Amino acid sequence: MSSKETSNRLNGKDLMNVGIFTAVFLVIEIIVACVLGVFPMGFLLISVVEAIILGIPMMLYFIRVKKFGMILITVVINGVIMILTGMGPDALRYGFFIGLLCELIMYWGKYKSAFKAILAYAVFGLIAVTNYIHWLYASEEWLEGQRSNYGDAFVEGVSGAFSAGWVFPILCVVTVVAGLIGGFFGKTVLKKHFVKSGLI
């Protein structure tokens, strides 16, 4: 076993872990999006709420990550699912770099440091923000094309919400902060339940 742990290739057990936690991530992501997405203000808060709720499962995942590539696979699967469900390619395109950044932060802490794991988790939360990129930029052009269909008043009303330039950066910052809170919360809970019972 010891020879296996030192090797950096992903073995079957790692891949199973990736699958399990990606499933948990996607289920929680989709449930939160479906519940909050109905309300217009809640729609903008999806990424923030997600970052807090996902704290517990994802910190458990990030503590188990010991090799390069696992977070990256999670991100890529998430991106492909987003393309197939019709959310556009942004989640894969930008998500890939976010995943790479997470991996680098984890690598910086040698995949052992708990604080670096929290930091990586905060960055990881930005994955959910990538789904907004389409709303903020591309849909404006689309709405211009809709002017003849829907009338002026409608387009004026709708594009106002998307065109406010400060919304997106603020959303990113708030999500990272929420990720830090969620990460610390998750870490505390893990210490309370998992370390005591010897599961980690």
Add this chain to the structure above:
Amino acid sequence: MDTILRNTKASSRQLYLDPRTKILLCITVSTVMLAMDNTGIFVYIIPVMTIVPLIFLAIIKSPMTAVYYGILYLVAFFVPKMIVAYLPQAVNLLFTGVLATMTRLIPGMSMFYFLIATTSVSEFIAAMERMHIPKVMTVPVSVMFRFFPTIVEEYHGITDAMRLRNVGSFRNPVDMLEYRLVPLMISLTAIGNDLSISALTRGLDAPNKRSNMCAIGFNVQDYIAIAVSVVILILAALSMAFGI
């Protein structure tokens, strides 16, 4: 509980499509719905694209889903137009924009539903192997689809137990999060350990190529579907480049 990707063969009863064709159809519908403007030739193609999921949902003999899709789309399409004039500006700003964008998402999501409702896990893996997707992707994806129903099942069990003990209600959100997610994660990691040991015994780590019982391949209907999607994608590319 039924798994999401079904365990049985997707059937010869219905119109059989190769998983790769279904993936291409998914991508075509979502690309056209998301990226294209309602101008030029796409005035005709976009309505067709909204009907495509309806046809496929009707073919797999789930009329309720088809009706649900139709109603959802019609509501998202017509209601904003009708009510927008009577609402205050602030409500329009927040509310109708989301509804209008929903019209673009619903067809893509329905195609994804069609994809996972008609494809078995083995077929899906066989298709991914044919597309030369490496093992580091196929194993997590298949584990993931195996886990979706398990997560739902475990979560229902935990909710029942919590209700029985009268803890973790919505009045106390932080507690609720802790009392529901921690047991869920503990049981899922336990199941995951069992699953990975069982998969290792069946040779998951074996270096040779995996054989597959599912015979997938392209038929006439696949070629028709692929041809139509390719034509539409080329039109989309042309229209993006030259603005037809």
